[in-house]
Amino acid sequence: MNEILIAIFGGLVGGVVSPILLEEYRARKHKKDWKEPRKMLLKSMLEDPKYRFKSIDKLSRTIGSTPDDTRTLLIELKARGAKMKKSKKEGWALIERAPLQEELRAIEQEEMEEDQPQ
Secondary structure (H helix, E strand, O other), X not given: OHHHHHHHHHHHHHHHHHHHHHHHHHHHHHHHXXXXXXXXXXXXHXXXXXXXXXXXXXXHHHHOOOHHHHHHHHHHOOEEEEEOOOOOOEEEEEOOOOOHHHHHOOOOHXXXXXXOOO
């Protein structure tokens, strides 16, 4: 009877607890190896004194991520998006550099670094 209880307990630990621990390990590794380096690179790009706004295309391509994943990281960095009046492109800036109240005024084209046609 004792061996049966040990087998049941072992099955519970192996079948329930192990996948939970494995998932937690994967989440931490993902954050360390994937998320944090990309956030640091995005932050350095958005702190560029020459341009306040950067296009989502440039940001995504630079960090090697999809635009949706890039937006998630940008929000975690306390950045905000805006639509440029002239180019109609999506741009992002740190809220500390471009407070939300500025959305009401026209954002000039030269404030956003965009890809230049070649």
